[in-house]
Amino acid sequence: MNNNNVIQVEGLTKMFGDFAAVDAITFEVNKGEIFGFLGANGAGKTTAMKMLIGISNPTSGKANVAGFDVYSQAEDIKKNIGYMSQKFALYDDLTVKENITFFGGIYGLSRKQIKEKLAILIEELGLEKVANKLVGDLPLGWKQKLSFSVSLLHDPKIVFLDEPTGGVDPITRRQFWEMIYKASSEGTTVFVTTHYMDEAEYCDRVSIMVNGKIEALDTPKKLKEQFEVDNMNDVFLKLARG
Numbered sequence: 001m002n003n004n005n006v007i008q009v010e011g012l013t014k015m016f017g018d019f020a021a022v023d024a025i026t027f028e029v030n031k032g033e034i035f036g037f038l039g040a041n042g043a044g045k046t047t048a049m050k051m052l053i054g055i056s057n058p059t060s061g062k063a064n065v066a067g068f069d070v071y072s073q074a075e076d077i078k079k080n081i082g083y084m085s086q087k088f089a090l091y092d093d094l095t096v097k098e099n100i101t102f103f104g105g106i107y108g109l110s111r112k113q114i115k116e117k118l119a120i121l122i123e124e125l126g127l128e129k130v131a132n133k134l135v136g137d138l139p140l141g142w143k144q145k146l147s148f149s150v151s152l153l154h155d156p157k158i159v160f161l162d163e164p165t166g167g168v169d170p171i172t173r174r175q176f177w178e179m180i181y182k183a184s185s186e187g188t189t190v191f192v193t194t195h196y197m198d199e200a201e202y203c204d205r206v207s208i209m210v211n212g213k214i215e216a217l218d219t220p221k222k223l224k225e226q227f228e229v230d231n232m233n234d235v236f237l238k239l240a241r242g
């Protein structure tokens, strides 16, 4: 792994019986990069991400994440990354403050650190009025922003976002992306899956998975040149249609 790579993947494969859900993918992600991980439904994105975050064993291939090996150092990976998905989110029946405190504890922060983070987050996200409200009563966009902030509580090197903005309006998605840019500018690497092609345009580089394989990987600009189209939606359609 060179100094600039925080994720290095080589021939990574996951078989379910005879079916290769992830079929020998190879790529690298640089420090501080916003890396878009795209693919149609069922292309294998979630399966690949689960291997990278150390919760699913690869069938074969190599992967190093945040300096740790996915086979032998999965626990170290978990400590050094943040993860947010629509399935793994905050507790609806705890308040905003309680969620932050709870996850701060899970991530191993001291009481003092939790108190500091709590104050910063509430202020940054403008949550003063709802700090003692149940998360379940917040609009989805707020929950997503809070959930992203919580995934960064322990200052991870890399944050993995699995369709973080599903179901909210474009303005709220744009605000969410402002948060992503900020995290990236502070040196956090962002690995993000999305179905929204406008979001693909916001990434530094984008990979596109088709049937378990990475069929394209480059900056949005270069991908558009390569496929001779003027937007990422058309790049995606050309690839996904084969």
Ligand SMILES: Nc1ncnc2c1ncn2[C@@H]1O[C@H](COP(=O)(O)OP(=O)(O)OP(=O)(O)O)[C@@H](O)[C@H]1O
Pocket: 016, 021, 039, 040, 041, 042, 043, 044, 045, 046, 047, 048
């Ligand atoms: N535990 C499993 N057992 C068998 N097949 C599985 C399992 N998990 C996923 N698959 C299959 O692997 C393929 C890839 O699934 P995966 O969830 O990784 O796709 P995805 O790109 O994340 O799709 P989506 O965008 O819908 O989340 C699919 O065909 C899926 O049915």
